[in-house]
Amino acid sequence: MRPQRGPPRAAPPQTVKQLLKELRQQKSREGARSPVGFGSALPAPLGWCSLAPRPRSDTQPLCGPTWVTPRQPGGRPWGKGLRCEGVSGELVGGENWGVNWEIKGGQCVPWGEFGAPLLGREIQDPYPEPQDLAAARAALGGRDPRELLRQDEEGDTLLHVLCAGGHWALARAAAEALRDLGGLEVREHLGKTPLLVAAAAAAPEIVRDLLVLGANPDAADHEGRTALHLAAAYGRPEILQAMISSGVPVNVEARNFEGQTPLHCAVLAHNASLQGGYSPAGGSGGGSPTPQDRFRCVELLLQMGADSSSQDTKSSLTALHLAVRGGNLALAHLLLRQPGMAPRLVNMKAHGNTPLHMAAALPGTPSQEPLVRLLLASGADPSARNLEHDLPQSLLPPGAPGDPLRLLLRSRRGSHRPPHTAE
Known part of the structure; x- marks a missing residue:
């Protein structure tokens, strides 16, 4: 039992788990069609199988969507429409309490999840069956x-x-x-x-x-x-x-x-x-x-409108600082591709360090050179100095490993006109 916070609660005559058990028993007695985990399992229509509770598909879309609605005997729709994508022919869980559908030659993804449009479209049916x-x-x-x-x-x-x-x-x-x-x-x-x-x-x-x-x-x-x-x-x-x-x-x-x-x-x-x-x-x-x-x-x-120039309150790091520090070239590309963000974002400082300082300080990772080149192409200032008065080139590994990038940064310093930098 975990320690209680605040005044002790009066002992309830029935715990939450007991109430849950009672609900299961009640639904079992009623013989009602019940969700997975409450009473008997769902009947599977037309030989389709029942799965464990709340199956999911984590697959990514592979081709254009096709919308299908499985049918029960007699033609009544069985649950929600599904978005069918790809060519794998896998069984993918739907939203109807453990029922899944076999769609030949494609993967079925519930509307509103995993590949449904992100913005501007409503969920067709926001209710369970x-x-x-x-x-x-x-x-x-x-x-x-x-x-x-x-x-x-x-x-x-x-x-x-x-x-x-x-x-x-x-x-x-x-x-x-x-x-x-x-x-x-x-x-x-x-x-x-x-x-x-x-x-x-x-x-x-x-x-x-x-x-x-x-x-x-x-x-x-x-x-x-x-x-x-x-x-x-x-x-x-x-x-x-x-x-x-x-x-x-x-x-x-x-x-x-x-x-x-x-x-x-x-x-x-x-x-x-x-x-x-x-x-x-x-x-x-x-x-x-x-x-x-x-x-x-x-x-x-x-x-959703997240501001990629927001700085955390402990280290003043932006999302770009974090991506570069992690050697994450894909995220750095994504953040700098946002319309109008690169000039504002690329020279922001976190405790004096620009993203270019952080890229130069990477320990010779495969993404280091592509990151440095990406930042420079996005307007990074190679003449910016951090709180220790270091240039980005000063943070490169010594000797041969850092020489090509050192030459690149030196060649860019003389021709660069630094834009306004945000501390």
Whole structure:
């Protein structure tokens, strides 16, 4: 048991886990069609198979989209339309509680996730299957709201537990029952609201629903991390897409207690994934994020309006400083390609060091020369000096390894007219 914060809670007559168990038993007795993890498994139509809870596809689009809607016997649509891409012929999970579809010659990606348009288009159906949602509402409808608000020894309410497990219909029904009682903002022992739990658990449908129902999009946990920070650090582009599709304004410049914006977190996570070092996987669904997922998070944050010139409050580092320090040529290209950003970004200083200083100080990595050339082509000033009065060329490795870049930087110094630099 974790130590409690604040005054001790009165021991509830029924723990959250017991309530969850009772809901399962109730749905099993009713014989209702229930979500995966609640009662019996879903029937699989037409020989299609049922999978584990909340399957996901992390595949990238390979070709133009085709929209399909699987049908049940009799022709009634079975769930949501799917976006079919690629040529792998894999079985890819849909959104309907464990049902998957076999699309010959292509991969099926649920609308609103993994390759759906990022901006400007609504999710077609922001609800679970009607029968699932009706059953979930019936299961919770007779409950005393105070019972739903009870917290266990770790501060979890039933809604926290449902969000952590990715149980979409029940989470939606619980959120509807609790939204007027402050239940969407209850915090567990780490300071996470249900929205933050859903973001960390890689449950994009629940994230979107909670936002639409009024959850605070900028709520932060005990480390100052918002849902954007968690999605960025854990490499979950589907969470960012869900937040976009909700239409709820969110503060993309929020700071965690390290003084970092979500964009800083996303760049650090992508750096770590390329270097093979530790980077938090996060979440219980969706499998392990790939470097492509983490790169996608950076792209999405920029499209959401993140300011790449924002400096963290501890070291004054911008996203470009972090990318260059990590030898991340792909992210440096992405950041400098933004319209009008290169002149403003390329000579900003972090404790006196420009990105060019940081590129010169790299320990002879394969990306060092391409980074130096990219920065110079983007307007980096080779005559800028840091707080120790060092030129970038002074930070190159001594001897033969650094000689070609040293000559390049010296040749550029005489012809460069430095633009205004931001300290």
